[in-house]
Amino acid sequence: MAHPSWIRPRTVLYGVLTIVHVFALWLIRPQEPAVFFLWITAAALLVVRMRFRLDNRWLFVDYAVYGTLSLFVETAFLLALMSLVLWLYKGTWWALFLFVPVWLLGDAAALDVLALMTLSAVSGALLNIWERETTALLKDMDTLREKRYDLERERHRLVETQDELSRLSVLAERDRIAEALHDDLGHELSGALLALRAYKTEREEALSHPSFSALESRLTSSVEKLKKTVSDASPEESHGLERLRSLIESFDACPLEYTENGPLNTVSILQWHTLESVLKEAFTNIFKHAKATRVDVQLNVDDVIVRLIVRNDGVSSRSERSGTGLQYMRRRIEAMGGSLSIDKGYRFTLVCVLPHHLSGGQR
Protein backbone atom coordinates (compact mmCIF):
# COMPACT_ATOMS: atom_id res chain seq x y z
CA MET A 1 0.00 0.00 0.00
CA ALA A 2 1.31 3.45 -0.92
CA HIS A 3 2.29 5.90 1.75
CA PRO A 4 -0.56 8.41 2.13
CA SER A 5 1.70 11.39 1.43
CA TRP A 6 3.05 9.95 -1.83
CA ILE A 7 2.10 11.65 -5.08
CA ARG A 8 1.63 9.01 -7.72
CA PRO A 9 2.59 9.74 -11.34
CA ARG A 10 -0.97 8.88 -12.32
CA THR A 11 -2.25 11.74 -10.16
CA VAL A 12 0.17 14.20 -11.76
CA LEU A 13 -0.73 13.00 -15.26
CA TYR A 14 -4.47 13.32 -14.86
CA GLY A 15 -4.15 16.57 -12.95
CA VAL A 16 -2.22 18.09 -15.85
CA LEU A 17 -4.61 16.61 -18.41
CA THR A 18 -7.59 18.09 -16.58
CA ILE A 19 -5.97 21.53 -16.48
CA VAL A 20 -5.15 21.31 -20.18
CA HIS A 21 -8.71 20.25 -20.99
CA VAL A 22 -10.15 23.20 -19.11
CA PHE A 23 -7.59 25.53 -20.72
CA ALA A 24 -8.47 24.10 -24.13
CA LEU A 25 -12.13 24.81 -23.45
CA TRP A 26 -11.26 28.43 -22.71
CA LEU A 27 -9.19 28.61 -25.91
CA ILE A 28 -11.78 26.92 -28.10
CA ARG A 29 -14.76 28.84 -26.67
CA PRO A 30 -17.24 26.47 -28.33
CA GLN A 31 -20.62 27.88 -29.19
CA GLU A 32 -21.52 25.30 -31.77
CA PRO A 33 -22.94 22.00 -30.54
CA ALA A 34 -20.61 19.98 -32.79
CA VAL A 35 -17.45 21.48 -31.33
CA PHE A 36 -18.67 21.25 -27.76
CA PHE A 37 -19.77 17.67 -28.40
CA LEU A 38 -16.24 16.73 -29.43
CA TRP A 39 -14.78 18.49 -26.41
CA ILE A 40 -17.18 16.78 -24.00
CA THR A 41 -16.49 13.40 -25.61
CA ALA A 42 -12.78 13.97 -24.98
CA ALA A 43 -13.53 15.09 -21.40
CA ALA A 44 -15.76 12.05 -20.78
CA LEU A 45 -13.01 9.73 -22.07
CA LEU A 46 -10.52 11.41 -19.77
CA VAL A 47 -12.78 11.06 -16.72
CA VAL A 48 -13.61 7.43 -17.52
CA ARG A 49 -9.89 6.69 -17.95
CA MET A 50 -9.16 8.35 -14.58
CA ARG A 51 -11.89 6.39 -12.87
CA PHE A 52 -11.35 3.00 -14.50
CA ARG A 53 -8.29 1.28 -15.91
CA LEU A 54 -9.01 1.29 -19.63
CA ASP A 55 -7.24 -0.85 -22.19
CA ASN A 56 -4.59 0.82 -24.39
CA ARG A 57 -6.84 0.33 -27.43
CA TRP A 58 -9.08 3.11 -26.14
CA LEU A 59 -6.22 5.51 -26.86
CA PHE A 60 -7.11 5.22 -30.55
CA VAL A 61 -10.52 6.64 -29.72
CA ASP A 62 -8.85 9.58 -27.95
CA TYR A 63 -6.58 10.08 -30.94
CA ALA A 64 -9.59 10.09 -33.31
CA VAL A 65 -11.58 12.53 -31.18
CA TYR A 66 -8.70 14.94 -30.63
CA GLY A 67 -7.77 14.72 -34.29
CA THR A 68 -11.32 15.50 -35.41
CA LEU A 69 -11.52 18.37 -32.95
CA SER A 70 -8.25 19.77 -34.31
CA LEU A 71 -9.82 19.87 -37.79
CA PHE A 72 -12.55 22.18 -36.47
CA VAL A 73 -10.43 24.30 -34.17
CA GLU A 74 -6.67 24.59 -34.58
CA THR A 75 -6.01 25.31 -30.94
CA ALA A 76 -7.51 21.90 -30.13
CA PHE A 77 -4.13 20.54 -31.28
CA LEU A 78 -3.12 21.08 -27.67
CA LEU A 79 -5.48 18.27 -26.65
CA ALA A 80 -4.00 16.02 -29.33
CA LEU A 81 -0.59 16.54 -27.71
CA MET A 82 -2.07 15.39 -24.41
CA SER A 83 -3.02 12.21 -26.21
CA LEU A 84 0.69 11.79 -27.05
CA VAL A 85 1.55 12.13 -23.35
CA LEU A 86 -0.99 9.43 -22.55
CA TRP A 87 0.36 7.06 -25.19
CA LEU A 88 3.92 7.37 -23.92
CA TYR A 89 2.82 7.13 -20.27
CA LYS A 90 1.23 3.78 -21.14
CA GLY A 91 4.52 2.69 -22.72
CA THR A 92 3.39 2.55 -26.37
CA TRP A 93 6.51 4.16 -27.83
CA TRP A 94 5.54 3.56 -31.42
CA ALA A 95 2.77 6.17 -30.96
CA LEU A 96 5.40 8.80 -31.82
CA PHE A 97 5.04 7.71 -35.45
CA LEU A 98 1.30 8.49 -35.27
CA PHE A 99 2.02 12.07 -34.39
CA VAL A 100 4.51 12.85 -37.13
CA PRO A 101 1.69 13.17 -39.71
CA VAL A 102 -0.14 15.40 -37.21
CA TRP A 103 2.88 17.71 -37.20
CA LEU A 104 3.27 17.51 -40.96
CA LEU A 105 -0.42 18.24 -41.60
CA GLY A 106 0.04 21.40 -39.60
CA ASP A 107 2.82 23.80 -40.38
CA ALA A 108 5.86 21.58 -40.97
CA ALA A 109 8.22 24.41 -40.27
CA ALA A 110 6.50 25.44 -37.07
CA LEU A 111 9.15 25.15 -34.41
CA ASP A 112 6.69 25.87 -31.66
CA VAL A 113 4.61 22.86 -32.69
CA LEU A 114 7.75 20.70 -32.76
CA ALA A 115 8.77 22.05 -29.36
CA LEU A 116 5.36 21.26 -27.88
CA MET A 117 5.43 17.76 -29.36
CA THR A 118 8.91 17.14 -27.96
CA LEU A 119 7.83 18.44 -24.57
CA SER A 120 4.76 16.16 -24.59
CA ALA A 121 6.84 13.15 -25.65
CA VAL A 122 9.47 13.75 -22.96
CA SER A 123 6.78 14.31 -20.29
CA GLY A 124 5.03 11.09 -21.24
CA ALA A 125 8.29 9.15 -21.18
CA LEU A 126 9.30 10.55 -17.79
CA LEU A 127 5.90 9.77 -16.31
CA ASN A 128 6.20 6.22 -17.64
CA ILE A 129 9.59 5.74 -15.99
CA TRP A 130 8.31 7.25 -12.73
CA GLU A 131 5.26 4.93 -12.76
CA ARG A 132 7.40 1.83 -13.34
CA GLU A 133 9.78 2.73 -10.53
CA THR A 134 6.92 3.48 -8.13
CA THR A 135 5.25 0.16 -8.98
CA ALA A 136 8.52 -1.72 -8.41
CA LEU A 137 9.03 0.06 -5.09
CA LEU A 138 5.51 -0.75 -3.91
CA LYS A 139 6.05 -4.38 -4.87
CA ASP A 140 9.27 -4.49 -2.83
CA MET A 141 7.47 -2.93 0.13
CA ASP A 142 4.74 -5.57 -0.08
CA THR A 143 7.32 -8.36 -0.25
CA LEU A 144 9.14 -7.00 2.80
CA ARG A 145 5.89 -6.63 4.71
CA GLU A 146 4.96 -10.23 3.88
CA LYS A 147 8.38 -11.42 5.13
CA ARG A 148 7.96 -9.43 8.32
CA TYR A 149 4.60 -11.07 8.96
CA ASP A 150 6.14 -14.51 8.30
CA LEU A 151 8.94 -13.79 10.79
CA GLU A 152 6.42 -12.62 13.36
CA ARG A 153 4.40 -15.81 12.97
CA GLU A 154 7.54 -17.90 13.29
CA ARG A 155 8.56 -16.03 16.43
CA HIS A 156 5.19 -16.84 18.02
CA ARG A 157 5.56 -20.47 17.12
CA LEU A 158 9.07 -20.60 18.59
CA VAL A 159 7.85 -19.06 21.85
CA GLU A 160 5.05 -21.63 22.03
CA THR A 161 7.49 -24.45 21.31
CA GLN A 162 9.82 -23.18 24.02
CA ASP A 163 6.98 -23.13 26.56
CA GLU A 164 5.96 -26.63 25.57
CA LEU A 165 9.54 -27.89 25.86
CA SER A 166 9.87 -26.35 29.33
CA ARG A 167 6.73 -28.11 30.42
CA LEU A 168 7.85 -31.42 28.98
CA SER A 169 11.27 -31.02 30.62
CA VAL A 170 9.58 -30.60 34.00
CA LEU A 171 7.53 -33.76 33.38
CA ALA A 172 10.63 -35.70 32.39
CA GLU A 173 12.49 -34.50 35.48
CA ARG A 174 9.64 -35.53 37.75
CA ASP A 175 9.65 -38.94 36.09
CA ARG A 176 13.38 -39.23 36.67
CA ILE A 177 13.09 -38.26 40.32
CA ALA A 178 10.26 -40.76 40.86
CA GLU A 179 12.33 -43.47 39.21
CA ALA A 180 15.40 -42.62 41.30
CA LEU A 181 13.37 -42.66 44.52
CA HIS A 182 11.81 -45.98 43.58
CA ASP A 183 14.99 -47.64 42.39
CA ASP A 184 17.46 -46.35 44.99
CA LEU A 185 15.79 -45.27 48.18
CA GLY A 186 12.83 -47.59 47.84
CA HIS A 187 15.01 -50.64 47.44
CA GLU A 188 17.21 -49.67 50.39
CA LEU A 189 14.25 -49.17 52.72
CA SER A 190 12.58 -52.37 51.57
CA GLY A 191 15.87 -54.24 52.12
CA ALA A 192 16.20 -52.79 55.63
CA LEU A 193 12.62 -53.79 56.51
CA LEU A 194 13.10 -57.32 55.22
CA ALA A 195 16.35 -57.65 57.19
CA LEU A 196 14.57 -56.48 60.34
CA ARG A 197 11.77 -59.00 59.90
CA ALA A 198 14.30 -61.76 59.32
CA TYR A 199 16.07 -60.81 62.56
CA LYS A 200 12.70 -60.83 64.35
CA THR A 201 12.00 -64.42 63.36
CA GLU A 202 15.43 -65.54 64.68
CA ARG A 203 15.40 -63.59 67.96
CA GLU A 204 12.07 -63.93 69.77
CA GLU A 205 13.12 -61.62 72.61
CA ALA A 206 13.24 -58.74 70.08
CA LEU A 207 9.46 -58.96 69.71
CA SER A 208 8.89 -57.69 73.27
CA HIS A 209 11.36 -54.78 73.04
CA PRO A 210 9.47 -51.48 72.42
CA SER A 211 12.31 -49.89 70.38
CA PHE A 212 12.30 -52.82 68.00
CA SER A 213 8.53 -52.51 67.46
CA ALA A 214 8.90 -48.76 66.89
CA LEU A 215 11.70 -49.34 64.38
CA GLU A 216 9.63 -51.87 62.48
CA SER A 217 6.57 -49.65 62.33
CA ARG A 218 8.67 -46.63 61.23
CA LEU A 219 10.29 -48.62 58.46
CA THR A 220 6.91 -49.95 57.31
CA SER A 221 5.46 -46.45 57.33
CA SER A 222 8.50 -45.08 55.41
CA VAL A 223 8.11 -47.67 52.68
CA GLU A 224 4.39 -46.83 52.38
CA LYS A 225 5.07 -43.11 52.24
CA LEU A 226 7.80 -43.61 49.68
CA LYS A 227 5.44 -45.58 47.46
CA LYS A 228 2.86 -42.81 47.71
CA THR A 229 5.47 -40.12 46.97
CA VAL A 230 6.73 -42.00 43.91
CA SER A 231 3.17 -42.45 42.71
CA ASP A 232 2.38 -38.72 43.18
CA ALA A 233 5.64 -37.56 41.59
CA SER A 234 5.16 -39.64 38.45
CA PRO A 235 3.47 -37.37 35.86
CA GLU A 236 0.02 -38.44 34.66
CA GLU A 237 0.57 -36.88 31.28
CA SER A 238 2.62 -38.98 28.93
CA HIS A 239 5.72 -37.62 27.26
CA GLY A 240 8.47 -38.81 25.05
CA LEU A 241 7.95 -42.26 23.55
CA GLU A 242 4.64 -42.84 25.35
CA ARG A 243 3.23 -39.69 23.86
CA LEU A 244 4.38 -40.64 20.39
CA ARG A 245 2.84 -44.09 20.79
CA SER A 246 -0.48 -42.66 22.01
CA LEU A 247 -0.51 -40.32 18.99
CA ILE A 248 -0.02 -43.28 16.67
CA GLU A 249 -2.71 -45.29 18.46
CA SER A 250 -5.19 -42.42 18.14
CA PHE A 251 -4.75 -42.30 14.33
CA ASP A 252 -7.89 -43.88 12.88
CA ALA A 253 -8.16 -42.56 9.31
CA CYS A 254 -6.86 -45.83 7.85
CA PRO A 255 -4.81 -48.90 8.87
CA LEU A 256 -1.41 -47.94 10.27
CA GLU A 257 1.65 -50.12 10.81
CA TYR A 258 4.22 -48.88 13.32
CA THR A 259 7.68 -50.24 13.90
CA GLU A 260 10.41 -48.98 16.21
CA ASN A 261 13.91 -50.13 16.93
CA GLY A 262 17.06 -48.97 18.67
CA PRO A 263 17.81 -47.48 22.11
CA LEU A 264 14.68 -45.29 22.34
CA ASN A 265 15.45 -44.21 25.91
CA THR A 266 18.48 -42.27 24.65
CA VAL A 267 16.37 -39.80 22.67
CA SER A 268 16.17 -36.32 24.26
CA ILE A 269 13.02 -34.37 25.13
CA LEU A 270 13.71 -31.88 22.35
CA GLN A 271 14.02 -34.67 19.80
CA TRP A 272 10.84 -36.37 21.02
CA HIS A 273 9.00 -33.07 20.75
CA THR A 274 10.29 -32.52 17.21
CA LEU A 275 9.37 -36.05 16.15
CA GLU A 276 5.92 -35.63 17.65
CA SER A 277 5.40 -32.33 15.76
CA VAL A 278 6.51 -33.90 12.46
CA LEU A 279 4.20 -36.86 12.99
CA LYS A 280 1.27 -34.58 13.83
CA GLU A 281 1.91 -32.53 10.68
CA ALA A 282 2.13 -35.69 8.55
CA PHE A 283 -1.10 -37.10 10.01
CA THR A 284 -2.88 -33.76 9.46
CA ASN A 285 -1.86 -33.76 5.79
CA ILE A 286 -3.01 -37.36 5.42
CA PHE A 287 -6.38 -36.50 6.96
CA LYS A 288 -6.87 -33.40 4.83
CA HIS A 289 -5.47 -34.25 1.43
CA ALA A 290 -4.12 -37.75 0.92
CA LYS A 291 -7.13 -40.09 1.08
CA ALA A 292 -4.70 -42.88 1.96
CA THR A 293 -5.68 -46.52 2.48
CA ARG A 294 -2.53 -47.49 4.38
CA VAL A 295 0.13 -45.66 6.41
CA ASP A 296 3.53 -46.96 7.55
CA VAL A 297 5.46 -45.30 10.38
CA GLN A 298 9.00 -46.33 11.28
CA LEU A 299 11.13 -45.00 14.12
CA ASN A 300 14.79 -45.97 14.01
CA VAL A 301 17.36 -44.92 16.61
CA ASP A 302 21.04 -45.72 16.41
CA ASP A 303 24.29 -44.20 17.63
CA VAL A 304 24.36 -41.50 14.94
CA ILE A 305 20.81 -40.55 14.00
CA VAL A 306 17.16 -40.66 15.03
CA ARG A 307 15.03 -41.28 11.96
CA LEU A 308 11.27 -41.11 11.52
CA ILE A 309 9.74 -42.32 8.22
CA VAL A 310 6.06 -41.83 7.34
CA ARG A 311 4.74 -43.40 4.15
CA ASN A 312 1.24 -43.41 2.69
CA ASP A 313 -0.33 -44.53 -0.59
CA GLY A 314 -2.69 -41.57 -1.05
CA VAL A 315 -2.68 -38.67 -3.55
CA SER A 316 -0.23 -35.86 -3.07
CA SER A 317 -0.14 -32.30 -4.32
CA ARG A 318 1.79 -31.91 -7.55
CA SER A 319 3.08 -28.58 -6.33
CA GLU A 320 6.81 -28.48 -5.55
CA ARG A 321 6.20 -26.25 -2.57
CA SER A 322 5.32 -27.92 0.78
CA GLY A 323 2.63 -26.59 3.07
CA THR A 324 3.48 -23.88 5.59
CA GLY A 325 3.47 -26.37 8.49
CA LEU A 326 6.09 -28.62 6.90
CA GLN A 327 8.15 -25.62 5.80
CA TYR A 328 8.28 -24.41 9.40
CA MET A 329 9.21 -27.91 10.63
CA ARG A 330 11.96 -28.12 8.01
CA ARG A 331 13.48 -24.86 9.23
CA ARG A 332 13.39 -26.04 12.86
CA ILE A 333 14.92 -29.41 12.04
CA GLU A 334 17.65 -27.86 9.92
CA ALA A 335 18.45 -25.49 12.77
CA MET A 336 19.02 -28.62 14.93
CA GLY A 337 21.38 -30.05 12.32
CA GLY A 338 18.86 -32.49 10.90
CA SER A 339 16.88 -32.78 7.68
CA LEU A 340 13.31 -33.21 6.52
CA SER A 341 12.78 -34.58 3.03
CA ILE A 342 9.67 -35.44 1.08
CA ASP A 343 9.35 -37.77 -1.87
CA LYS A 344 6.13 -37.46 -3.87
CA GLY A 345 6.68 -40.46 -6.08
CA TYR A 346 4.62 -43.66 -6.17
CA ARG A 347 4.13 -43.46 -2.41
CA PHE A 348 4.29 -40.26 -0.45
CA THR A 349 7.30 -40.58 1.86
CA LEU A 350 8.36 -38.17 4.56
CA VAL A 351 11.73 -38.73 6.20
CA CYS A 352 12.85 -36.79 9.26
CA VAL A 353 16.45 -37.31 10.39
CA LEU A 354 17.83 -35.80 13.59
CA PRO A 355 21.41 -36.09 14.81
CA HIS A 356 21.67 -38.30 17.86
CA HIS A 357 24.17 -37.31 20.55
CA LEU A 358 25.14 -40.18 22.83
CA SER A 359 25.19 -37.80 25.80
CA GLY A 360 21.52 -36.95 25.13
CA GLY A 361 18.46 -38.90 26.31
CA GLN A 362 15.84 -38.40 28.91
CA ARG A 363 18.27 -38.11 31.80
Added chain:
Amino acid sequence: MKTVFALALKRSLSQRITILLMFALPVVFVVLPQPQGMEAPVLTYGLFGLLLLFVAFLLAKQTIEDRQMRTIVRIAAAPIRHRDYLLGHLLAYMSLLAVQVSAFWALTWVLLDGPLSFFLWGYPLLLSFAVMAVSLSLFWHSLFKTYATSIAVYSVAANLMAVMGGMSFPLMYLPDRLRSVAVVLPTYWFAYGLELATDKEHLLVFLCLSILCGFAIIFLAIGSRRRFE
Protein backbone atom coordinates in the same frame (compact mmCIF):
# COMPACT_ATOMS: atom_id res chain seq x y z
CA MET B 1 -29.50 -6.30 -7.83
CA LYS B 2 -33.26 -6.95 -8.05
CA THR B 3 -33.49 -6.80 -4.27
CA VAL B 4 -31.63 -3.49 -4.18
CA PHE B 5 -33.83 -2.13 -6.97
CA ALA B 6 -37.02 -3.12 -5.13
CA LEU B 7 -35.74 -1.69 -1.85
CA ALA B 8 -34.67 1.61 -3.45
CA LEU B 9 -38.04 1.89 -5.18
CA LYS B 10 -39.85 1.21 -1.93
CA ARG B 11 -37.78 3.81 -0.07
CA SER B 12 -38.35 6.37 -2.83
CA LEU B 13 -42.12 5.80 -2.87
CA SER B 14 -42.22 6.24 0.90
CA GLN B 15 -41.01 9.85 0.45
CA ARG B 16 -44.50 11.29 0.10
CA ILE B 17 -43.46 14.91 -0.39
CA THR B 18 -41.17 13.92 -3.25
CA ILE B 19 -43.95 11.95 -4.92
CA LEU B 20 -46.29 14.91 -4.51
CA LEU B 21 -43.71 17.26 -6.07
CA MET B 22 -43.14 14.79 -8.88
CA PHE B 23 -46.75 14.59 -10.03
CA ALA B 24 -48.56 17.66 -8.68
CA LEU B 25 -46.14 20.46 -9.57
CA PRO B 26 -45.84 19.62 -13.30
CA VAL B 27 -49.57 20.19 -13.62
CA VAL B 28 -49.02 23.73 -12.34
CA PHE B 29 -46.33 24.29 -14.99
CA VAL B 30 -48.66 23.06 -17.71
CA VAL B 31 -51.44 25.45 -16.78
CA LEU B 32 -49.09 28.46 -16.50
CA PRO B 33 -49.66 30.96 -19.34
CA GLN B 34 -47.02 30.97 -22.09
CA PRO B 35 -45.09 34.15 -23.01
CA GLN B 36 -46.24 35.89 -26.16
CA GLY B 37 -44.55 35.04 -29.44
CA MET B 38 -43.33 31.60 -28.43
CA GLU B 39 -44.20 28.81 -30.88
CA ALA B 40 -43.64 25.99 -28.43
CA PRO B 41 -43.94 25.59 -24.62
CA VAL B 42 -40.18 25.93 -24.16
CA LEU B 43 -40.56 27.69 -20.82
CA THR B 44 -42.89 24.98 -19.48
CA TYR B 45 -40.34 22.36 -20.39
CA GLY B 46 -37.57 24.52 -18.91
CA LEU B 47 -39.37 24.80 -15.57
CA PHE B 48 -40.04 21.08 -15.62
CA GLY B 49 -36.32 20.58 -16.18
CA LEU B 50 -35.65 22.64 -13.07
CA LEU B 51 -38.11 20.44 -11.17
CA LEU B 52 -36.30 17.35 -12.51
CA LEU B 53 -33.04 18.66 -11.03
CA PHE B 54 -34.59 18.82 -7.56
CA VAL B 55 -36.66 15.66 -7.77
CA ALA B 56 -33.60 13.65 -8.86
CA PHE B 57 -31.66 15.20 -5.97
CA LEU B 58 -34.36 14.24 -3.45
CA LEU B 59 -34.58 10.70 -4.80
CA ALA B 60 -30.81 10.24 -4.72
CA LYS B 61 -30.53 11.35 -1.09
CA GLN B 62 -30.66 7.65 -0.12
CA THR B 63 -27.04 7.29 -1.21
CA ILE B 64 -25.80 9.99 1.14
CA GLU B 65 -28.06 8.78 3.95
CA ASP B 66 -26.64 5.26 3.59
CA ARG B 67 -23.20 6.75 4.01
CA GLN B 68 -24.22 8.85 7.02
CA MET B 69 -25.90 5.87 8.75
CA ARG B 70 -22.87 3.64 7.89
CA THR B 71 -25.17 1.31 5.96
CA ILE B 72 -22.63 1.43 3.12
CA VAL B 73 -20.05 -0.19 5.44
CA ARG B 74 -22.40 -3.10 6.13
CA ILE B 75 -23.19 -3.38 2.42
CA ALA B 76 -19.45 -3.53 1.68
CA ALA B 77 -19.26 -6.63 3.92
CA ALA B 78 -22.30 -8.19 2.23
CA PRO B 79 -22.04 -10.41 -0.88
CA ILE B 80 -23.13 -7.65 -3.23
CA ARG B 81 -20.85 -5.64 -5.48
CA HIS B 82 -20.82 -1.87 -5.21
CA ARG B 83 -21.65 -1.75 -8.92
CA ASP B 84 -24.86 -3.76 -8.36
CA TYR B 85 -25.80 -1.65 -5.36
CA LEU B 86 -25.38 1.55 -7.37
CA LEU B 87 -27.13 0.22 -10.48
CA GLY B 88 -30.09 -0.96 -8.44
CA HIS B 89 -30.54 2.48 -6.93
CA LEU B 90 -30.02 4.36 -10.20
CA LEU B 91 -32.48 2.15 -12.06
CA ALA B 92 -35.08 2.70 -9.36
CA TYR B 93 -34.68 6.50 -9.58
CA MET B 94 -34.70 6.41 -13.38
CA SER B 95 -37.86 4.30 -13.41
CA LEU B 96 -39.68 6.86 -11.30
CA LEU B 97 -38.38 9.79 -13.34
CA ALA B 98 -39.28 8.03 -16.59
CA VAL B 99 -42.85 7.68 -15.36
CA GLN B 100 -42.91 11.34 -14.36
CA VAL B 101 -41.43 12.50 -17.68
CA SER B 102 -43.84 10.34 -19.67
CA ALA B 103 -46.84 11.66 -17.75
CA PHE B 104 -45.73 15.27 -18.16
CA TRP B 105 -44.94 14.86 -21.84
CA ALA B 106 -48.31 13.21 -22.55
CA LEU B 107 -50.08 15.99 -20.66
CA THR B 108 -48.28 18.76 -22.58
CA TRP B 109 -48.92 17.08 -25.91
CA VAL B 110 -52.61 16.93 -25.17
CA LEU B 111 -53.06 20.34 -23.56
CA LEU B 112 -50.46 22.60 -25.18
CA ASP B 113 -49.81 23.76 -28.72
CA GLY B 114 -46.53 23.46 -30.53
CA PRO B 115 -44.81 21.99 -33.57
CA LEU B 116 -44.67 18.20 -33.82
CA SER B 117 -40.88 18.21 -33.97
CA PHE B 118 -40.79 19.95 -30.59
CA PHE B 119 -42.82 17.21 -28.92
CA LEU B 120 -41.00 14.42 -30.75
CA TRP B 121 -37.60 15.73 -29.64
CA GLY B 122 -38.92 16.97 -26.31
CA TYR B 123 -39.42 13.48 -24.92
CA PRO B 124 -35.86 12.20 -25.53
CA LEU B 125 -34.47 15.54 -24.37
CA LEU B 126 -36.41 15.27 -21.12
CA LEU B 127 -35.32 11.66 -20.61
CA SER B 128 -31.67 12.43 -21.24
CA PHE B 129 -31.91 15.45 -18.94
CA ALA B 130 -33.44 13.20 -16.27
CA VAL B 131 -30.51 10.77 -16.65
CA MET B 132 -28.11 13.70 -16.38
CA ALA B 133 -29.95 14.99 -13.29
CA VAL B 134 -29.68 11.63 -11.52
CA SER B 135 -25.96 11.42 -12.35
CA LEU B 136 -25.43 14.99 -11.21
CA SER B 137 -27.21 14.24 -7.92
CA LEU B 138 -25.05 11.15 -7.37
CA PHE B 139 -21.92 13.21 -8.09
CA TRP B 140 -23.11 16.06 -5.87
CA HIS B 141 -23.85 13.78 -2.92
CA SER B 142 -20.41 12.19 -3.24
CA LEU B 143 -18.84 15.60 -2.54
CA PHE B 144 -20.43 16.08 0.88
CA LYS B 145 -20.51 14.26 4.17
CA THR B 146 -24.02 15.19 5.28
CA TYR B 147 -27.31 15.58 3.45
CA ALA B 148 -28.03 18.95 5.07
CA THR B 149 -24.88 20.53 3.65
CA SER B 150 -25.42 18.89 0.29
CA ILE B 151 -28.95 20.23 -0.16
CA ALA B 152 -28.04 23.67 1.15
CA VAL B 153 -25.34 24.15 -1.47
CA TYR B 154 -27.26 22.35 -4.21
CA SER B 155 -30.32 24.61 -3.83
CA VAL B 156 -28.20 27.61 -4.77
CA ALA B 157 -26.17 25.83 -7.43
CA ALA B 158 -29.17 24.27 -9.18
CA ASN B 159 -31.02 27.58 -9.34
CA LEU B 160 -27.94 29.33 -10.68
CA MET B 161 -27.49 26.63 -13.30
CA ALA B 162 -31.13 26.96 -14.33
CA VAL B 163 -30.93 30.76 -14.60
CA MET B 164 -27.61 30.85 -16.42
CA GLY B 165 -28.58 27.93 -18.63
CA GLY B 166 -31.71 29.62 -19.90
CA MET B 167 -34.22 27.24 -18.38
CA SER B 168 -36.08 29.87 -16.37
CA PHE B 169 -36.30 32.36 -19.24
CA PRO B 170 -35.69 32.23 -23.02
CA LEU B 171 -32.10 31.89 -24.19
CA MET B 172 -32.37 34.86 -26.50
CA TYR B 173 -32.42 37.12 -23.45
CA LEU B 174 -29.14 35.70 -22.20
CA PRO B 175 -26.20 38.15 -22.73
CA ASP B 176 -23.45 36.93 -25.06
CA ARG B 177 -20.76 37.05 -22.40
CA LEU B 178 -22.86 34.94 -20.09
CA ARG B 179 -23.71 32.61 -22.96
CA SER B 180 -20.02 31.87 -23.56
CA VAL B 181 -19.73 30.78 -19.92
CA ALA B 182 -23.09 28.97 -19.87
CA VAL B 183 -21.93 26.45 -22.50
CA VAL B 184 -20.22 24.41 -19.74
CA LEU B 185 -23.59 23.88 -18.02
CA PRO B 186 -25.81 20.93 -18.96
CA THR B 187 -28.87 23.11 -18.41
CA TYR B 188 -27.77 25.35 -21.32
CA TRP B 189 -27.71 22.43 -23.74
CA PHE B 190 -31.12 21.26 -22.56
CA ALA B 191 -32.65 24.69 -23.14
CA TYR B 192 -30.75 25.08 -26.44
CA GLY B 193 -31.94 21.67 -27.54
CA LEU B 194 -35.54 22.65 -26.89
CA GLU B 195 -35.13 25.80 -28.99
CA LEU B 196 -33.47 23.87 -31.80
CA ALA B 197 -36.30 21.32 -31.69
CA THR B 198 -38.74 24.16 -32.37
CA ASP B 199 -36.57 25.23 -35.34
CA LYS B 200 -36.46 21.60 -36.63
CA GLU B 201 -32.61 21.45 -36.52
CA HIS B 202 -32.64 17.68 -36.04
CA LEU B 203 -28.90 17.02 -36.23
CA LEU B 204 -28.14 19.79 -33.76
CA VAL B 205 -30.81 18.54 -31.37
CA PHE B 206 -29.24 15.09 -31.57
CA LEU B 207 -25.89 16.67 -30.71
CA CYS B 208 -27.46 18.41 -27.69
CA LEU B 209 -28.87 15.03 -26.59
CA SER B 210 -25.40 13.51 -26.95
CA ILE B 211 -23.86 16.36 -24.96
CA LEU B 212 -26.33 15.73 -22.13
CA CYS B 213 -25.33 12.04 -22.21
CA GLY B 214 -21.68 13.11 -22.11
CA PHE B 215 -22.34 15.13 -18.97
CA ALA B 216 -24.19 12.15 -17.49
CA ILE B 217 -21.19 9.88 -18.14
CA ILE B 218 -18.79 12.35 -16.53
CA PHE B 219 -20.93 12.82 -13.40
CA LEU B 220 -21.58 9.10 -13.11
CA ALA B 221 -17.90 8.21 -13.48
CA ILE B 222 -16.92 10.60 -10.68
CA GLY B 223 -19.96 10.04 -8.46
CA SER B 224 -19.78 6.24 -8.58
CA ARG B 225 -16.65 6.09 -6.43
CA ARG B 226 -17.38 4.29 -3.20
CA ARG B 227 -16.98 6.45 -0.12
CA PHE B 228 -17.39 5.15 3.40
CA GLU B 229 -17.61 8.55 5.12
